Amino acid sequence: MLNLSIVLEDSARENPDRTALVFGELRLPYSLVDTVANQVANLLVSRGIGKGDKVALACPNLPYFPFVYFGILKAGATVVPLNVLLQSREITYHLEDSEAKALFCFEGSPELPLGERGKAGFEGAANTEHFFVLPATPFATESEYGETIWAALDGVSGEFQTVQTSADDTAVILYTSGTTGQPKGAELSHQNMLMNAMVSDEMFPRAEGGDAYLAVLPLFHSFGQTVIMNAGFRRRGTIVLMPRFEPGPALELMRKENVTLFAGVPTMYWGMLTKIHADGDEVPTSLRVAVAGGASSPVEVLKDFETTFGVGILEGYGLSETSPVASFNQPGKPSKAGSIGTPIWGVEMKLIDGEWNTVEGEGPGEIAIRGHNVMKGYYNRPEATAEVMNDGWFRTGDIATRDADGYYAIIDRAKDMIIRGGFNVYPRELEEVLMTHPEVSLAAVVGVAHDSHGEEVKAYIIRTPGATVTEEQLVAWCKENMAAYKYPRIVEFRDALPMTATGKILKRELR
Template sequence: MVIHSFLRGGRMNLVSKLGETAQSKPDRTAYIFGEQTETYGGLQQKIDCFAEGLREIGVEKGDHVALLLGNTPHFVIAFYGALKAGAVVIPINPAYTPTEIGYMLTNGDAKVIVALGQLLPLYEKVHESLPKVSCVVLCETGEPLREPESTEVKMKLKSFTNIMKPPVRPFPEIDAEDTAAILYTSGTTGRPKGAMLTHQNLFSNANDTARYLTMNESDLVVAALPMFHVFCLTVCMNAPLMNGAAILIVPKFSPAEVFKLIKKHQATIFSGVPTMYNYLYQYEGADETGFRSIRICISGGAAMPVALLKSFEERFGVLVLEGYGLSEASPVTCFNPFSTGRKPGSIGTNILNVKNKVVNEIGEELPAGQVGELIVKGPNVMKGYYNMPEETAHTIKDGWLYTGDLAKRDEDGYFYIVDRKKDMIIVGGYNVYPREIEEVLYLHPEIAEAVVIGVPDPNTGEAVQCYVVPKNKTLTEDDVLSHCKKHLAKYKRPAAIVFMDEIPKNSTGKILRRALKDILTNQS
């Protein structure tokens, strides 16, 4: 029994648009996961049953449902099922520590948790500090769930399969401005903040991104990025499902698995962060014919070194389009146009219905070529941070979202991220942008990865320090410094080179500069 849900005023949302496709093309493939293929009709039925199951365990419109799930069909069903029940979804990285997860569950006022079965021991450790959580729905992942020791925990546990119930009454009406999801920022500058995204935010961004990338029903989109992250959520899940395309769900990123699955299923769109492209490029077993079915590669999450972009394209015969986004904007604001060409190193132009501009410190728009803060306006911009009115007022001014990223625009309307405002290094009064130095480092044939931070210096205020992962152990500090001398002005050159086996990254592959600074602090 399919019971549709529409936005007031007849405007579409994620749930109703998927329901429309399920009704008109029930036999079209919605996702592939391992040996399992699910149709839109089958997916819709599961979503409806999960939504009804949530209502039976006490979820009402506006309640918060946290998802601690990896890349499995459970995530798709639970995300859309919770929305259909009128709930607010809080996706959380299941690999976070108990302290990090506990903070988000508490700060986000989660009433129900939907989690991987293997996270039961974690919940047992923290359940006493989560009095607002009334139920934990555990997903079966092949291993039988063990009996919890605590009676209190046992009473709160439900099985994902067992709560599924056919719907018996209409689902709540959804308003465009109702909060659909709370996405916690990565916390690279302090405690994570929960960005409240409305149904209008998520639907408009998924739809506009898909149209901008010419996503269509014949596409098979690889979801190798973590689904709990906004990049994958919009570009690899919501956008395809809003356009009748199929998703190839990859449980965990590995170069070998990505090459194998793309070739096996003839996928057409791949999305990743720069480090994923670097791993694919560096992989010794790379199949250079493996990407022949791919018509678009999408890169986001961080700036992609131009040298890597060009090398990847030449080796695998694909087009890599860079874009830009942030959790607070659902997330996409810019993309290199698929139809009219791209510019390497650029994040592209405004996507449909979204405006970006570069401003000075008093909010005045700067002319082409000048560096300032990138600000964004559109139907994708969040309504604010959950329970943080002061942070919201600081970030959203006159409808514009202040991103904290330094950027510039060229005469053709293409934007370029120069660096994070907080990452800029000031050497003797001169502004030094880490990305510029990183681009130079990636030009060196013996450097696999590189990241640059500022460190205190008694003479210049700050100095440039580089962290480098070499391709072989013969690379020396003198080699790197000599290379930089050819390409960089004196004040931009590194004061020190630190060789590492691996650079710290978060779950999406984004390099953690803050972790490097913490290492430096602990060593001093």
């Protein structure tokens, strides 16, 4: 018997009155979160949903997310978290591909019409039988989109005996854009998810008076789910929910709620630093651990953060397919800026070539991973699974080097690499150099089609406030600071760059 819901149940049993969730003025104790999750489990069972069934959840960082997530797990079913930015057609695709029996969907807001999209997506999926609305108004029992969760839970018992699941049963199906084609669902077992939450929790020392985590990474994404929600619940911490990242309000919440642990993507750190330097926002003093992942942090941002906050950013690495954490700059070992650290406990990493041969020494090579964190496979996709799995090893599509101490450093996604005139150009390396220019605030480098070179190197730049550098000046500066085959011949200034819901820069929209 192993069920991921134990991270909530144990904490609710041991510390029922401790605050589990903070959302605006709401402060919800562990006992309440567990009780509502039990009600959700009872509701699912009453509608004929149980062990092995899939249930989709489309919801931003609101208390509903853990209520429903753990309710689904308690019922022995599998959670299918959906990105809240999906359009109706994409929601239908995910429901059909995962064979979901039900969808819990946030009602949404004028800025994010999720209820409308979710309802249309549900109607397009013939085999999804149940649609539950998570209303925008707390405890509302009616919604234009259908049955609300509060109406459905009326009179339902808050006691539930968690269904027995085994370590290898599927707990979560996480959809990943992958490198090509339609999104695929990575099947992660209870053991995958629980071990990853445990190792993530054990990695960081606990605060004397208890920890507070700022949850601004989307919980529907593996990073927020494992490192913030599941690890945070396991250590009986308080999860401060923030549905949308904005630098000012994030800093304010950190100060107000004495946040001790923050996990974010590099653009979030960049945003907070920009806010502090430009508007003189006060630096929170409670922060003890800062974790980054999702993309490589520019070294300039790492330096600036440590100087400003007095806390170094620990960079880690992982993918949806690895639950997600695979390696980390771990406390107690020297931290190396610009590296993704060493494999976490119980996980092995190596470098391979295109034919799965091991690459010795420092590489470069493609990272392959083996351990308790590697997915069972892509749901209903044996061919796609066979392409990335070999004898327990999972190939990541990320190119890295490894130093003498065993620390890995990502050079780039294999697919982001630019081939200019037969030379391999790694955009990340150029972005690092560009960000050392005093008038460059953020940089994204991509390859664009070129008649004679195959690809040409182009840089998109957000300038620092008040900067006057021109495209010609920046190209000339690059020419002096980078090899002739590498430097960007084209520079375009932008006020903003397209980003995913998790804050990664969308290179494909820039190409």
